[in-house]
Amino acid sequence: MLKTSEIQFSYAKNTSFRFPAAYCPPNDPLLITGKSGSGKTTFLHLLAGLLKPRNGNIFVKSTDITLLSAAQTDRFRGKHISVVYQRSHFLQALSVSENIAAGAYFAGKKTSAKTIRLLAEKLSIGTLLQKKPAALSIGEQQRVSIARALINDPVLLLADEPTSSLDDDNCEKVIRLLKAQSSEAKASLVIVTHDYRVKQYFPNNLHLHAD
Amino acid sequence: MLIKIITQNLLYRWGATLLSVMLLCSGVAIINLVMAAQKQVTQKMDNDLKDIDLVVGAKGSPLQLVLSAVYHVDAPTGNIKMADAEKIIRHPMVEQAIPLAYGDSYEGFRIVGADSNYLSKYSAVIESGRLFAAPMEVVLGSEVAGRKHMKPGNFFIGSHGLNNEGDEHLHKGYNYKVTGILRPTHTVLDHLIITPLASVWLVHQSHEEHDHHEKDEDDDHGHTPAEAEQEITALLLKFRTPAAQLTMPRIINEQTNMQAASPVLEINRLMGLMGTGFTALQAIAGMLMLTAGLSVFLSLYSRLAERKYELALARSIGCSRIQLFIIVLLEGMFICVAGFIAGMVLSTAGAAWLVDNSLFDNRLDTGISAMLSRDMWLLLTVTLAIGFTAAIIPSLKAYHINISKTLAGA
Numbered sequence: 289m290l291k292t293s294e295i296q297f298s299y300a301k302n303t304s305f306r307f308p309a310a311y312c313p314p315n316d317p318l319l320i321t322g323k324s325g326s327g328k329t330t331f332l333h334l335l336a337g338l339l340k341p342r343n344g345n346i347f348v349k350s351t352d353i354t355l356l357s358a359a360q361t362d363r364f365r366g367k368h369i370s371v372v373y374q375r376s377h378f379l380q381a382l383s384v385s386e387n388i389a390a391g392a393y394f395a396g397k398k399t400s401a402k403t404i405r406l407l408a409e410k411l412s413i414g415t416l417l418q419k420k421p422a423a424l425s426i427g428e429q430q431r432v433s434i435a436r437a438l439i440n441d442p443v444l445l446l447a448d449e450p451t452s453s454l455d456d457d458n459c460e461k462v463i464r465l466l467k468a469q470s471s472e473a474k475a476s477l478v479i480v481t482h483d484y485r486v487k488q489y490f491p492n493n494l495h496l497h498a499d
Numbered sequence: 500m501l502i503k504i505i506t507q508n509l510l511y512r513w514g515a516t517l518l519s520v521m522l523l524c525s526g527v528a529i530i531n532l533v534m535a536a537q538k539q540v541t542q543k544m545d546n547d548l549k550d551i552d553l554v555v556g557a558k559g560s561p562l563q564l565v566l567s568a569v570y571h572v573d574a575p576t577g578n579i580k581m582a583d584a585e586k587i588i589r590h591p592m593v594e595q596a597i598p599l600a601y602g603d604s605y606e607g608f609r610i611v612g613a614d615s616n617y618l619s620k621y622s623a624v625i626e627s628g629r630l631f632a633a634p635m636e637v638v639l640g641s642e643v644a645g646r647k648h649m650k651p652g653n654f655f656i657g658s659h660g661l662n663n664e665g666d667e668h669l670h671k672g673y674n675y676k677v678t679g680i681l682r683p684t685h686t687v688l689d690h691l692i693i694t695p696l697a698s699v700w701l702v703h704q705s706h707e708e709h710d711h712h713e714k715d716e717d718d719d720h721g722h723t724p725a726e727a728e729q730e731i732t733a734l735l736l737k738f739r740t741p742a743a744q745l746t747m748p749r750i751i752n753e754q755t756n757m758q759a760a761s762p763v764l765e766i767n768r769l770m771g772l773m774g775t776g777f778t779a780l781q782a783i784a785g786m787l788m789l790t791a792g793l794s795v796f797l798s799l800y801s802r803l804a805e806r807k808y809e810l811a812l813a814r815s816i817g818c819s820r821i822q823l824f825i826i827v828l829l830e831g832m833f834i835c836v837a838g839f840i841a842g843m844v845l846s847t848a849g850a851a852w853l854v855d856n857s858l859f860d861n862r863l864d865t866g867i868s869a870m871l872s873r874d875m876w877l878l879l880t881v882t883l884a885i886g887f888t889a890a891i892i893p894s895l896k897a898y899h900i901n902i903s904k905t906l907a908g909a
Contacts, residue, residue: 329907330907333903333906333907336815338815338902338903338906339903358820359819359820362814362817362818362819362820363817363819365815365816365817366816366817366818367817370816371815373812373906377808377809377811377812377906378809378812379504379507379809379812379813380511380806380809381504381507381508381510381511381512382503382504382507386503386507389500390500390504390813390816391816391817393500394813394816394817394818394822395816395817396817436816
């Protein structure tokens with residue numbers, strides 16, 4: 289569950305963002321849309337605890353992550369929040385399955401080869417586990433990112449423009465996948481995008497305006 | 500998992516890793532070899548010098564006289580008459596005088612005519628067999644016996660000159676008989692074949708009045724014998740009083756046609772020269788190590804730019820700052836440890852090769868590898884310090900990476 293009050297954030301003195309309150313229960317994914325420059329990615333980073341707001345509260349489960357220290361935030365994020373980024377990043381030297389395992393390792397959670405294989409098969413990347421991430425297509429990399437995000441059973445799953453580099457077919461597939469997997473994991477799903485193709489799948493949405 | 504990330508990363512960029520490891524390896528190997536060689540040479544020189552206050556021999560280079568008479572590495576300066584030597588031996592200031600006759604060899608090992616005082620000077624003990632009792636009997640230094648696989652009861656023929664020159668220089672008809680083997684003394688004795696003075700006189704009596712410059716290999720053997728006058732090559736002196744150090748060399752050099760040389764003075768001069776060589780080699784090795792450090796730094800640092808996304812990603816999936824710092828730091832340290840181990844292995848193998856190939860004229864003991872471990876810890880510390888210095892800045896950059904900015908800038 290995610291619940292925020294109205295939050296303010298500024299990178300420097302003269303630019304500041306004001307974000308409306310948001311609420312996202314586990315079974316009702318939230319879509320956040322807005323033009324570029326409206327602060328979508330900033331908002332997502334605030335929700336992930338990668339940035340600290342100037343004021344306002346962000347509750348993930350029952351924890352207000354704005355009150356945590358930097359190290360506590362890192363630990364909390366590792367355990368409970370997963371992010372799928374617009375462009376997939378990997379530990380390049382590790383194989384796909386090691387990358388997925390790293391998601392659990394850094395979160396301090398145990399995982400097994402079997403768990404990873406089952407998850408990978410659900411995302412139809414079961415045959416790619418021994419490859420290096422750089423050898424995969426963009427769509428495959430995206431699914432590996434999703435697998436890594438899901439390996440920890442997160443409370444909150446954040447996705448930043450997950451469909452922007454995909455064609456219509458893959459776009460729909462990824463959205464269905466994210467919805468299905470997050471509801472199966474009982475995680476709140478928040479998607480940030482400017483991709484209007486996505487809108488039809490989400491009744492619960494929030495539009496950000498540039499100031 | 501951390502170890503796996505580190506090793507996989509090193510393998511992923513194996514070219515840069517290999518370059519750094521090889522640079523470090525060469526640096527460590529050279530430094531280690533030079534230190535070991537220097538130490539062994541210095542120590543052996545000191546061992547061999549055992550209270551020899553003065554060396555007396557034929558006129559020539561004093562350093563050559565010392566090197567040939569004490570260390571048996573150079574050619575003799577020539578011969579002196581036993582009768583002249585006797586005057587010095589009986590001088591009241593002389594406590595002990597050991598006459599030596601040398602210039603022949605057996606397959607690269609020198610045959611030295613001496614008396615038993617020469618053996619007791621180096622506290623030599625017979626390991627097997629017995630001491631020589633008659634002319635043409637010899638005892639072998641431990642290295643000679645070991646490398647030539649000889650035992651008491653064996654016979655061999657010496658050759659004239661110090662190099663293994665072939666048949667025409669063999670003293671045919673004069674068989675030496677091995678009567679004993681010496682226990683290792685870690686002195687020059689280990690590399691020598693010792694026989695009574697009389698043996699050398701016997702072998703050379705056919706071409707008596709032999710050319711005084713024995714180092715000249717092509718001298719004519721057809722000299723007609725004059726009167727049987729015994730000759731020796733050098734005399735090792737020990738004085739009763741330190742004052743003799745000052746007076747005796749002057750007396751000998753000015754009043755006789757012989758030469759006196761102080762081993763300590765000559766060797767200090769030599770070590771001064773060699774020290775420069777060792778220092779130069781160590782400086783080169785030091786430069787190699789610094790270059791290696793720079794290479795580690797550059798490969799980590801340049802890799803940081805291309806890795807910033809995955810480092811930020813690692814942070815975002817729960818990796819702490821300190822873990823990230825450790826990953827980058829350990830990558831640098833791993834390279835250094837690998838370079839150090841490779842360097843130690845290489846220098847140990849190199850030392851064994853040097854001993855086998857006799858680059859040092861059979862003078863290095865096979866025990867040289869034991870010398871290698873002495874300064875190992877110091878060298879390891881230096882290597883690790885280089886690795887730490889090279890890795891600390893990239894590690895700190897990884898520690899301070901701005902996750903949000905890096906990931907948003909993708």
